[in-house]
Amino acid sequence: MTTSLQHNPIQERPxxxxxxxxxxxxxxxxxxxxxxxxxxLDVYFPYGYSRPDENEKEYRKDILNLIxxxxxxxxxxxxxxxxxxxxxxxxxxxxxxxxxxxxxFLNHGxxxxxxxxxxxxxxxxxxxxxxxxxxxxxxxxETPHESVVYLDxxxxxxxxxxNEIITxxxxxxxxxxxxxxxxxxxxxxxxxxxxxxxARMFAAILKxxxxxxxxxxxxxxxxxxxxxxxxxxxxxxxxxASFGTTDFEYVWEGLIDDVFGIDENQKKTxxxxxxxxxxxxxxxxxxxxxxxxxxxxxxxxxxxxSRIFILDAKYYQYGEDAATSKVDRNPRRLPGTGSIxxxxxxxxxxxxxxxKDSEIPQGEIFNAFILPYAAEFxxxxxxxxxxxxxxxxxxxxxxxxxxxxxxxxxxxILLDVRSIMQRHPKSSDKDIAELASLITEKExxxxxxxxxxxxxNP
Numbered sequence: 294m295t296t297s298l299q300h301n302p303i304q305e306r307p308x309x310x311x312x313x314x315x316x317x318x319x320x321x322x323x324x325x326x327x328x329x330x331x332x333x334l335d336v337y338f339p340y341g342y343s344r345p346d347e348n349e350k351e352y353r354k355d356i357l358n359l360i361x362x363x364x365x366x367x368x369x370x371x372x373x374x375x376x377x378x379x380x381x382x383x384x385x386x387x388x389x390x391x392x393x394x395x396x397x398f399l400n401h402g403x404x405x406x407x408x409x410x411x412x413x414x415x416x417x418x419x420x421x422x423x424x425x426x427x428x429x430x431x432x433x434x435e436t437p438h439e440s441v442v443y444l445d446x447x448x449x450x451x452x453x454x455x456n457e458i459i460t461x462x463x464x465x466x467x468x469x470x471x472x473x474x475x476x477x478x479x480x481x482x483x484x485x486x487x488x489x490x491x492a493r494m495f496a497a498i499l500k501x502x503x504x505x506x507x508x509x510x511x512x513x514x515x516x517x518x519x520x521x522x523x524x525x526x527x528x529x530x531x532x533x534a535s536f537g538t539t540d541f542e543y544v545w546e547g548l549i550d551d552v553f554g555i556d557e558n559q560k561k562t563x564x565x566x567x568x569x570x571x572x573x574x575x576x577x578x579x580x581x582x583x584x585x586x587x588x589x590x591x592x593x594x595x596x597x598x599s600r601i602f603i604l605d606a607k608y609y610q611y612g613e614d615a616a617t618s619k620v621d622r623n624p625r626r627l628p629g630t631g632s633i634x635x636x637x638x639x640x641x642x643x644x645x646x647x648x649k650d651s652e653i654p655q656g657e658i659f660n661a662f663i664l665p666y667a668a669e670f671x672x673x674x675x676x677x678x679x680x681x682x683x684x685x686x687x688x689x690x691x692x693x694x695x696x697x698x699x700x701x702x703x704x705x706i707l708l709d710v711r712s713i714m715q716r717h718p719k720s721s722d723k724d725i726a727e728l729a730s731l732i733t734e735k736e737x738x739x740x741x742x743x744x745x746x747x748x749x750n751p
Contacts, residue, residue, distance in 0.1 A: 309352035315344040326537010341665030341710035386534040390520035395470040404463040406456035461488040492526030542608035549606040551718040554592035565642040596729040599656030640700035660703040668709035676709040
């Protein structure tokens with residue numbers, strides 16, 4: 294099912310380092326992902342994702358990794374129930390379909406149908422082996438001169454037009470993929486398709502092929518081609534495309550939770566609810582209706598049975614600037630008072646609940662914010678830095694013992710973005726223990742408190 298590839302060099306396309314933006318090309322809408330407009334491709338990485346060495350392979354690896362991470366936390370992912378959806382645009386480019394179709398072309402050439410199709414008919418080129426197996430013959434004549442007669446046959450079906458159209462649709466999808474993401478694969482241009490785009494016809498033919506095909510490799514190709522056709526059929530302007538999100542903070546939360554947190558079912562134990570109690574005649578069902586949405590900590594980390602860590606992932610621009618390699622430790626770019634108070638409320642709820650539930654670890658409770666920054670990439674661990682802690686003034690009064698509660702200090706932890714995105718969703722007891730140590734070992738250090746200032750709405 295392949296044809297020979299003849300790659301024809303075209304005019305020089307932009308190098309990957311020129312289309313990748315690591316902070317220096319930040320969009321006003323804080324978009325992270327891939328944007329294509331009027332023949333130009335731009336790739337925007339999140340704050341704290343450091344630029345690699347001048348190596349095209351590393352840039353390509355970064356782009357594919359970004360696609361993988363964004364896809365993992367898309368609106369179809371397990372985080373969809375948070376009411377904050379990624380890919381908010383009405384029509385998002387099916388990036389994996391583009392990648393698959395172009396990769397298939399590079400590995401196998403254009404799809405060409407050469408498997409014969411058969412049908413049951415009274416005339417045509419007969420396949421006797423299939424006819425004998427699939428058609429019941431009729432007995433003609435009387436003994437001793439009986440003979441076997443076939444009234445129907447299995448004949449080879451001529452479907453040259455449809456087969457040629459499938460090849461042309463593949464050529465169309467390959468060229469479309471090249472136009473959008475071709476620079477990921479080098480400077481080679483496939484031939485332009487001869488067939489004009491017709492979404493309804495293309496989709497009908499592909500659906501027919503999918504219903505009749507049993508070859509997994511071809512099924513996957515047809516489905517990805519269908520995704521591209523349906524996507525193009527919805528667009529008003531095919532010169533523009535995007536894959537990404539303007540809400541990367543939810544991706545950041547998901548990464549932290551996957552790497553350091555307990556699973557979602559366990560975490561529900563740590564959700565606190567509030568309710569209205571109106572009058573004295575309400576029954577239990579009516580009271581349940583007054584319950585407000587639970588306060589949900591981003592991540593609960595339990596390294597052992599003696600400690601609980603409440604982690605809040607904050608995608609705030611504090612730390613080393615990846616674009617300039619300058620340290621920008623502006624306190625105004627840190628979580629504000631509302632976020633600090635919320636962390637303490639989480640801890641106080643857990644402290645109260647574990648008096649009733651012995652399954653909840655009974656040891657110390659710690660609080661921490663996890664912020665992104667650019668550090669030296671490490672394939673074996675997550676580079677992290679403890680830069681200070683925040684407190685609430687009224688929680689430092691020794692008269693009621695508040696000053697001795699560990700969770701009243703909310704530590705600030707910087708975590709390298711490239712490392713966690715390159716390694717996601719890898720999690721290990723070693724990584725969890727390292728983060729726990731980074732927080733607890735600073736208890737007796739000379740860190741200065743960081744008073745909460747608002748950088749952006751929490």
